[in-house]
Amino acid sequence: MTVHILCDFDGTITAEDNIIALMKAFAPPAWVELKDAVLEQRISIRSGVGQLFQLLPSADAPAYRDYLLERITLRQGFPAFLEEVRAHGWKFDVVSGGMDFFVQPVLDGHVAPEHIYCNVADFSAETVTVAWPHACDEQCTNDCGCCKPTLARRIVNPADRLIVIGDSVTDFEVAKRADFVYARGQLITLCEAAGIRYAPFETFDDITHHLKEVVV
Template identity: 80%
Template sequence: MTVHILCDFDGTITAEDNIIALMKAFAPPEWHAIKEDVLAQHISIRAGVGQMFHLLPSAEKTAYRDYLVGHIQLRPGFVHFLEEVRQNEWQFDVVSGGMDFFVHPILSGHVDPDHIYCNVADFSAETVRIDWPHACDASCTNDCGCCKPTIARRIVNPDDRLIVIGDSVTDFEIAKQADFVYARGQLITLCETEGINYYPFETFDEITHHLKEVPV
């Protein structure tokens, strides 16, 4: 049996959520209400993220990328965790509701681009538009944007042991399908509400230690 790990990016691999950090630095105040509607599940993730990026002028693309690459830090223990993944020959993929223009540069040298699934930002119009190469398939009606269950149906073997690592509502649907979940932030509350078995974490060192203690 193969262990297959699907890991969120924003607020999970990184110490803070990149989209929120970007909005705080560059977006007008309207983004706050959109964010709250997404977190409360009043609007879909795809609709909310699209609306927030629509607030940003495309002309500032370089400033957005440079700001995030320069300010965002990887969560402690992530690099060591990747070494553990490689030593055990576990499969590892990043499934992110973030955007290609910052996900790939931040993960450069750490994760093969072929194992990164994220959204694509289009800067060709006056404001930023989002393309959704991993939108929901016919089995999902949640309008996820980057649909993690859809990705899992494509890349995870049904016989694999699926481990999910995440922190928010964007990870909730795939957490429901996981054999085990490592959770922080809002995902903890959602897992408890749904009765999903999880282990809380703040650093990847905690995940690495737990994986050594508990057979996977």
């Protein structure tokens, strides 16, 4: 048995949610209602995120990349946290509802590509479409998009101790499967309502210090 950590990207590894930042900067006002519908669980994550990106013209793809890559900052303590993970021989994967064009460049040099699971933005049509290489399996009916419970079933050994790190509704289903959760934002409220064992965090330094107690 070892520890296997599944970690969200937007608003967790990064200081801000990058899809929200992108929509604020480039999308028409209709994005706000779609965002609220996803967060309030009135529409599925896959449907909502797909519709959000369809609001964006593909021709502006370079501007989207430049805007995000110039602004994205890693949450305090993330590199040191990864060093701690490696020192203990724990497994670590990023499971993200974000898009490849910003998730992969930001994590380059920190996390190997084979340990990054995210969605794929397609700029070949008039507006941006999204490919879902990690869609729900037959055991999940939530239409997640990047289905974190499906990935957990696929890549986590059932004998391992599963730690989930996240911040929103997109992390809730996999949090239900975890032995322990580190939560920010909306995920705190969801964990409390569901009786899921968790600890709040603001930085990865918080997690590094606390994790030793959890895995003993």
